[in-house]
Amino acid sequence: MATTATQSSGTNAQAAQYDYEVIIVGAGVSGIYQIKRLLDLGVKATVLEANEGVGGTWYNNRYPGARFDSESYTYGYSFSQELLDEWHWKERFSPQPETLRYLNFVADKLNLKEHMQFGCRVETMIFDEDTDTWSLSLSDGRTLTSRIVITALGPLSAPTLPKIEGRDDFKGISFHPQQWPHDLTDLSGKRVAIIGTGATAIQIIPVVAGQASQLTVFQRRANWAAPLNNGPISEEEMASIRARYDEIFEACSRSPAAFEHIPDERSFYDVAPEKRREFWDRLYDESGFSIWLANFPEIFIDENANAEVSEYIADRIRQRVNDPVVAEKLIPKDHGFGIQRLPLETGYFEAYNRDNVELVDSKATPIERITENGLRTSDREFEFDVIVYATGFDAFTGAHDRIDIRGVAGQKLRDTWAEGPITYLGMLVHGMPNMVMLGGPQVAAANFPRGSEIAVDWVMPLLEHLWNKGHTRFDATSASQQQWFDAVKLSYEGLLMNKAQSWITGYNSNLEGHEYGKTRYNIFATGGVEYAKHLEHAADKDYQGIDFS
16 A cells, blocks of 8 residues: 555645655664565655664664674564575674674665665654644754654663763763764773673673773672673575574564573473583573573572572682682672573673773772762772773663653653553553554563564554554554553563563663662563564454554
């Protein structure tokens, strides 16, 4: 079905003139696939991207060590056999430069860039109830109008900086890893501070340790991590992968997290302790998320099972760190293994064996102030040339909150979400008509492109339903939104991750209202398989949770 930007029905809407039928905000993984599907139908659509090129996360995150923790061949798009046949993944876990090349390859192959506008950040989005259109104000001074807006902003794209006095006083170079200077590729001879030991820092630290004259890591909370076990993909192996892509993607569709790794079918308690350890030894030495996602399901819900696997991983850390005191500092004491999203690492723990690397417990000796020459803790002054604030993201809602989005009666989305997100299927928000979110809050947290394709494939029939019926407006009902929120909240019950201090539960010490114990239900925690069933059910019921007019 072809549509134009002025096709509409209804008395008020008939006179509406607008620039596009659909505007997509964001040219990352989701935005690329979404514009492709719209163009296939001949819809007048465009992508607005704040950066100067495609890629989203993979355009911005150019820090040392940035790479997939998904197997590369499970991360790429599955919708095009031609793309699958032509692209050769060079490593099991692709580094950022190669991934960015891949996304440019896709956009160029499909001639998508001519439908994208770069260097234009969306500052406001206001819904006009008389014409059923959105008005978007851009950072370049333009205003564009559209019947429908699809946000593809990324769940971890709004970086947060720590609440430490004096950040503007530092005379050296400082930044969040997401804003790593593109020309800062080597830190040789530099005195470097990294504040934080989350997933990003765990990738950065081994690389910087090999460059910097001195690296000081400030850790407030230790983080579990397991080996990535990366390696090259030969021509022969890539040919084998191409031959079994159907099998690979089918396995992803059966995995709760949409990776190749399927939970073990045995019960933790049916396997003898010595056999459990043998099993974990094998998983630990495999690549990717095996030790996390191919493990016994009980490690996520049973305190005893989790304690045992946690002690196993702690022992593996002790074997890799020479100094027993440092090793114990690197072993989390406030949460069990796997109840937060697991970072994967290459040589992370061994980095602390180097003479030029120091680990500072910033919970015991808090950072009091950033100074002109470095920083001051409660017991010591440090001097640095570079400070890296690896202090996380305002997950899921943050990127939307940074745009002034106003729906029916001027209601602000950030106000609706002040106490935590509430959505319908993680895609729609009541009172924000004609707006769809890809990768927004309360979807299943999973291997991102697998989830993106499922989402876009659900959105397209929804839009066709709108157009074919001659409607100009759709909006989730208040009742359906509440039902989905209740289902999301229920999905957290019984999971040990309820105790986690992570972005899954909305915790971020750098943000007001994101304190520990005040859960923000950011994901549908039951996983991608069950989430896909909910999407399918909604479509089969003729979108009964959505009002069309």
